[in-house]
Amino acid sequence: MPEGVAGASGQRATRAQTWRRRGADVAAVLVPTVLFALARTVDSNLLLLVTIMVYVVLAQGVNVIYGFTGYLPFGYVGFFGAGAYGTYIAVAHLGAGAVEATVLGGVCAVLVAIVLIPLLRLRGAYFAIASLAAALALSSLVSNPSLQSVTNGPYGADLSQVFSSGGSYWTAVVIVAFAMLVVVVLRRSRLGLQLRAVRADQVSASYAGVNVVAARTGAWLLSALLAGLAGGVYAWAISTFYPTAVFDTTISLFAIVFALFGGVGTVLGPVVGAVVLYYVYNAIGVNDPQYFQLIFGVVIVVIALFLPGGLAAVLLGARRRLATRGADAG
Amino acid sequence: MKVHRRLLGLAGVCAATGGVVAIAATQAQAGHTRASAASAPKQIVVGTLYASSGAYAADSIPQYDGVKFWVNQMNKQGGVYVAAYKKKIHVKLVAYNDQSSPTTAATLYSQLITQNHVNIMIPDFGSVLTAPAVSIAQDHHQLLFDATASGTVFFTPNNPYIVGAGIRNSAFWPDPLVQFLVAKHIKKIAILYDANDFDAAQAATLDHGLIAHGVKPVYYQSTATTTTTYGTLIDSIAATNPQAVIELGYNTNDIPFLNTLPSAGHKFNMVFTVFPGQLPQLFQQQVGTKNLGYTYTYATPPLVPYPKVNLGLNTAQFSRAFKAAFPSQAVDYPAMAGYGTALIAQEALNKATSFSQLAMRRAVGNASGKLTTAIGQFKITKDGEEEGEFLPVGQVFPSHGGTAIKVVYPTNLATTKAKYPAPKG
Structure with missing residues (x-):
């Protein structure tokens, strides 16, 4: 075969691959967003849909911090609660509109994350426990009666003046799109590569010129932003809440399990995990919590033992095997 | 081998999830009812x-x-x-x-x-x-x-x-309690309350009511609603030598608080908690006659x-x-x-x-x-808030191997006299 022809063919293949990859990325952002936008025509329970979207965003946030850096944040709900209360403060004290307040909720969570950056010096179980302690401390701080003039202390937050079920729903759709975009861009970006290198071997990555501290801090702040936005839109959607409702550690646990079930380090895994498991929870966990807890426990054990990469790893593996068989048959 | 294990795992998860969804769908269908608007x-x-x-x-x-x-x-x-x-x-x-x-x-x-x-x-x-x-x-x-x-x-x-x-609204609950404390000339009062709407509102009413009668609580402190360990808090309260200790929490707080009091080694003339009057059987079971005896609580129906x-x-x-x-x-x-x-x-x-x-x-x-x-x-306000309910002060008395809660204040509703100070031992 003449050299020139082979070169052109190879270039075409590379270009095709690039376009396919870009198409997959665009689809990864658009498909969940469009499906959630259309979901209200199928399910009239808007708050259920908002809650699922909130968990999708939280699972993506866990994906960013755990999937890309290996830091498992059991106190992730701290950012969620900070976002909810940031939104409340923005509405009640700054007179912000609901959408602006939701964005400010995200900013508030980032500010909390900046304060908690020293936690990144810890690893493994120590980090998980320290982040949980930080979330509990934040909850106590927010509900302290001495802060009544700022957070309304233990008396709860009231956002009923800006309540809008439709407005919070569409804002949640936009936040889902943003979360998907963040993960897609992160996965393809230089920062994403650096984070994966750090996760695989911190020392080698450092020798290769990766600024380990900056990369981890970036992922930490991004994941806090996502949780803060989720907390903000959730606060808007329910509008009347107490500190115990938005600093409930079950929220962290659900987000982590949803992300693990779907597959961390992937784009769509956490989305599938959150949607499937939350619907299951809402359908069966409500009236038969004992069965749900049993099934939930079994699912977690099965994932930990047999599917550490979650559903996404299995599906990708199956696709690869099919492709290999197809090539062999050809 | 690894592939088989993964596939087995996936099959297990899918079967479990599928089963759950099927059951859920059946339940949702069964529970779905609509009322006709026309008739x-x-x-x-x-x-x-x-x-x-x-x-x-x-x-x-x-x-x-x-x-x-x-x-x-x-x-x-x-x-x-x-x-x-x-x-x-x-x-x-x-x-x-x-x-x-x-x-x-x-x-x-x-x-x-x-x-x-x-x-x-x-x-x-x-x-x-x-x-x-x-x-x-x-x-x-x-x-x-x-x-x-x-x-x-x-x-x-x-x-x-x-x-x-x-x-x-719980902010109105402590009104009779304030009157009772004033009537008994109890001047040194410690208030420990949980940082939640229900308890903080009571604490604020109590604090303001006492101050209005010239009594400033010697201890006024909030704690997290999740608190179940009270040893250190009780020591801090005891250090202020109060005559009466008012603990305002949910039943999940009141029970450990009352159970910790004897082991903390302090004895107070009066101890008040919120929930024994609402859930007397639960408190009898979880706290027992010895720890519950002679403490005070809100008396609610059916006690009233x-x-x-x-x-x-x-x-x-x-x-x-x-x-x-x-x-x-x-x-x-x-x-x-x-x-x-x-x-x-x-x-x-x-x-x-x-x-x-x-x-x-x-x-x-x-x-x-x-x-x-x-x-x-x-009776409700124009905004819909209930305002008709009245909660007298009750005291827990040992009775026939168990306990009985009797109304001790206000006097027109009282079924017995308060035993103050509480008997030692």
């Missing part, structure tokens, strides 16, 4: 939530039983009378388990309204689990018959879709009986009938609050001339101050 509905759908587990289970389950009791009573009588249709209609109860989670409760309230299309909605126990219902109900123009939430943020002039049908009522059963009749219907369930205040709240919903259906939520709200407003049920007078 009288075949049934009045009452929607509520309960918590079978978690922090609020001990109060939520009896409240739910109280509502169930009312539904059974109505159906035995051929249904509830609905004035808008001038006929009795069968009552159907739709209830979901929120497991004490506000997040779960929020989606379930939405489900009750948008999918079960309930006619009457009674939220779960307490402010934390009622809060997610408030804006959703307002948005869907669904009237909430609030049983046990006392949140100050719920009742506003621009929200006609909530009415306090059971419990009074209302023999003359003009709606439903009186307190004694309810206690007997409830015991017969739920032999394993104690007759306590949350059960009575559930029943009392359902009675107010009954009044709304009995009197509303059209079958709309606002017509029911108007009917309830018209009944304010005119009704007495097994839990006392029903």
